Amino acid sequence: MELIVLGSWGAFPKADDACSGYLLKAKGKNILLDCGPGVLSSLANHIKFEDLDAVVISHYHADHMSDIYSLQYASDIMIKIGKRKRPLKIYGHNEEEVFRTLEYRKACEAISVCHGTKTDIFGIFFDFYKTKHQKICYAMRIECEDKVLVYTGDTGWIDELATFANGTDLLICESSLFNHQKGLNEGHLTAGEAGKMAFKSGSGLLLLTHFPHVGNLDKLRQEAGNEFDKDKIMIARKGMHISFS
Numbered sequence: 001m002e003l004i005v006l007g008s009w010g011a012f013p014k015a016d017d018a019c020s021g022y023l024l025k026a027k028g029k030n031i032l033l034d035c036g037p038g039v040l041s042s043l044a045n046h047i048k049f050e051d052l053d054a055v056v057i058s059h060y061h062a063d064h065m066s067d068i069y070s071l072q073y074a075s076d077i078m079i080k081i082g083k084r085k086r087p088l089k090i091y092g093h094n095e096e097e098v099f100r101t102l103e104y105r106k107a108c109e110a111i112s113v114c115h116g117t118k119t120d121i122f123g124i125f126f127d128f129y130k131t132k133h134q135k136i137c138y139a140m141r142i143e144c145e146d147k148v149l150v151y152t153g154d155t156g157w158i159d160e161l162a163t164f165a166n167g168t169d170l171l172i173c174e175s176s177l178f179n180h181q182k183g184l185n186e187g188h189l190t191a192g193e194a195g196k197m198a199f200k201s202g203s204g205l206l207l208l209t210h211f212p213h214v215g216n217l218d219k220l221r222q223e224a225g226n227e228f229d230k231d232k233i234m235i236a237r238k239g240m241h242i243s244f245s
């Protein structure tokens, strides 16, 4: 199992970069976690669009899913020219109307997920947990080949999320705020809270992501490092590979 960071900015991307998007390579499949602005371009550095097997969307804020609509065109074109044989599977919750827009012609198939259910995506098992956010959002726990990966999506602090992430090998945790900004936005975590989440869940590694556009990212790492082992904290950067063996 391998994870490739395709983008890590919150809200909007920096030049030649992207918002939330992570390519999971496991069991010979390519699964995209979130598809924010810039992610499609970043994805093209790693695989051909026709080789993408599934997409899992945490929630319907644009910085997590706006590129899905271009991906639908890509999938449609690949089917028309015979490079893609089956529709692209797009997983997301169906509690908002946006869900219906995930379906596209014969190119994309929308499949709903919900809190507390286990979803088998090509033999890779996903569990979902509703987070604390301005829009309905699901954290995901991914289990494959004795390894566990948890991606928080967007969330404010909830104790139960640490339980959901229990024993994960890698925690991909949003870190939208510096510690002094605590309370500024209840739907996001401070870096200190991200560190605390990693500590409480007993995570093997912490990958900080979903970054603010002002301030020094090293400071986020330092603040998370007051709560969790500094040597096990990484700052997500476009193109970063993390392998599990």
Ligand SMILES: [Zn+2]
Binding pocket: 010, 011, 061, 063, 064, 154, 210
């Ligand atoms: Zn976001």
Ligand SMILES: [Zn+2]
Binding pocket: 059, 061, 133, 135, 154
């Ligand atoms: Zn959001």
